[in-house]
Amino acid sequence: MSELSNSSAPTAWIAGVGASAGLGAALARRFAHEGYTVILTGRTTSRVDTIAAEIRAQGGHAVTAAADVTNEAQIAQIAAQVREQGTLRSAIFNAGNAVRAPTLELETAQFEQAWRTNVLGGFVFARAALPLLLDAPDATTAPTGAGSLIFTGATASLRGRPPFAAFASAKAGLRSLSQSLAREFSPRGVHVAHVVIDGGIDGERLRSAAPQRVSDAGPDGLLHIDAIAESYWQLHRQNRSAWTQEIDLRPWREPF
Incomplete structure (x- = not known):
């Protein structure tokens, strides 16, 4: 774990950090903007290091902890180090594996x-x-409780369809x-919450894999990563008298 933190600050642990x-x-930047020390967990060390450096350059506090989220030993080791950083207030599971294949070819x-x-x-996280x-x-x-545990979902969380049998069931x-x-x-x-991302995210993955979809979406036809991150922050800050367990986010043009 690469350390650069403020031990007096609240912390947010985000698993599933990849491209800038x-x-x-975006979630890491949003919580860092509020003075949180952010712990970044992703599979690729170079990527989480890059994002941490960007946050530090903006005056934030970031710690990197590359790991496989399914590896119990690695996640337990990171948790022990998270405890040393301060009081954990938010844990966000953003990892995913969007397998796409017709069922008979899966x-x-x-x-x-x-x-x-x-x-x-x-579960491990x-x-x-x-x-x-x-x-x-x-x-x-506390008015907001002990903190938040937030999971990133997808359209497939609610509706299974081909060629996403594996992804939808997961x-x-x-x-x-x-x-x-x-x-x-x-x-x-x-506060445990689940966020259904019902639409394409305007990020590196979609822009690389499906540039035509990005072009066809038009203005605000895809979810902006900073807008999604703002919704996570608001979930985290909800008063415990009115907690949301599930929220769905979609672009204004997205059919549902």
Whole structure:
């Protein structure tokens, strides 16, 4: 773990940080802007290091912790280091594996990997983060509770269709996990929320893989990463008397 933090600041741990023009990075920037020390977990060390450097250049505090979210030992080690950074106030699971293939061409290994990244990874991350959130000294008395545990979902969380059988089943599993955790830990002061991203995200992944879709979408036809990040921040700051368990975000032109 590369360390540069302010131990007196609240912290936010974000798993699923990749490209600078991606949602994970936007979430990190948003929380850092509010004075949080952000812990960035992603699969590629060079990418999380780049984003951390960008945050530091803007005066923020960032810590990098590259890992595979499905690796229990790696995530447990990071959790121990997160505890040293200060009081964890938000844990965000943004990892995903959008496997795309017709069902008869879908390999068992691909199906399993989608489940491992989205569902098992979400469970491993949540199990590591929850004790840190529950340790907040004002877990049951603060207006916003102990903090937030937020999961990134997708259209596929609610509706399965080809060629996304693996992705849809995995995202549906993650949604169910978030509901189970909300019912168990909300009474203990942790705000567990699931965000359905219902539309294309205007980021590096879509611009590289489907530039024509970006062009066809038109003005504000895709979700802006900073606008999504703002919604996560507002979820995190909700008063505990009116918590949202699930929210869906979509561009104004997106059919649903």
